[in-house]
Amino acid sequence: MIYEADINVRKKLVPMFENMDSTIVLSCLQGHMGTAWVDNLENPKVAQVTVGIFVFYAGNPNTKEAEELLFNLPDYTLAIVNNDEWKLLIEKVHKGSTEKFQRYRFEKVPEHLDVSYIKNLLSTLPEGYELKKIDKTIVNEPSFHELSEDFISQFNSIEDFLDRGVGFAILIEGKAVCGATSYSIYDDGIEIEVATHPDHIRKGLATITASALILDCLNRGIYPSWDGANIESVKLAQKLGYIFKESYDTYFIDYQK
Template sequence: MIHEADIYVRKKLLPMFKDMDNTMVLSCLQGHMGTAWVDDLENPTTAQIMVGIFVYYAGNPYSKGAEELLHNLPEHIYVIVNSDEWKNAIETVHKEAFEKFQRYKFKKNPEDLKRSHIHAILSNLPEGYRLQKIDSTLAKESSLHEISPDLTSQFDSIDDFINRGIGYAILNEGQVVCGVSSYSIYNQGIEIEVATHPLHRRKGLASIASSALILECLDNGMYPSWDAANLESAKLAQKLGYTLEDSYDTYYIHYKNK
């Protein structure tokens, strides 16, 4: 049997996930968002963290609750682990329902983000486009969510996003064509989500909107963490000043609950 972990149990999980170095894990363990599940509430040996479309496992992959936790998934999810034992467990349990690909991890070093460089990127907004911070009105704009529902979806409501999150959008002819925001939040900062309408790509909009977000984070003592889902996102991060640390295995699991 597995159990949902409250904030007190989550604190017990910090040592279990200490080597993962992932802001969304911290987001859950610090109580900001997401859910956590364990095999035992008093003395957990295996744990699962879920934030948005991401799931993380740590602890003993051979415990009695590990397989149940591996089945505790929505239909479409991305799973991240940091040991070969957990990778083998995932590939065994979901042997015909997973795809493995690489994500790209960046060093969390504020000194890499040079303000003068970022300001220079920010100054290149093309004619006909307008940069705007996401406020309560813009956060409800349908064109924002058509670009990516994940720009605000991890928060309990639009008001919750306005109160706890942060974001910028670029508009063209009254429609949002690019957005960047806090996918998730943790004590020390945010995890960045960025998306651009296909018809407005290759114009530098994502780098400009990201620059505005990064500068506001730095001004407020928050770290704007970047974890890239693909090479295009990784190149954008490097353009902004982030230093690539490593690539790592990620599992897309198209699991169907029975």
């Protein structure tokens, strides 16, 4: 049997997930967003952390609760684990329903992000475009949400995002064509989400919105964490100053409840 973990139980899970190197995990364990599940509320041996589509597993995979947790999934799942035993269990339990691919981690070192250099990137905004910090008007603009459903999806509401989140958008004639926001938040920073409308790519817009968001975070003493979903994201991160750390296995699980 599995149990949902409150904030007090989540604190017990920190050592179990310490090798994950994920700020999204921290956002859950620190109580900001997401859910956590365990096999035992007093002395957990295996645990699951879920924030949106991201699901993380840690602890002892050789338990019946571990397999139970592997069926405790959102409608769309990207599962991440920290050892080969867990990988083999995922491949066994969801045989024929998984696709393994690579995501990309970066060093989380604020000193790697050169403020002067990043400020210079902001000067390249093409004519006709306007860079703005996301406010109530932008966050209620349909074109903003059409860029990415994940811009504010981990927050409880639009008001919650405006209160706890942060982001910047590039507009043309009042329509959002690029955005960079806090996908998730944790005590010391955010995880960045960036998206550009297909009709406006190759113009440096993602670089500019991400730069604005990074500078805003650094000015407030919080860290803008970057985790790459593809090679394009890796290249953009490196352009901004992030130092590549490693690639890691991620499982898309196509599980029909």
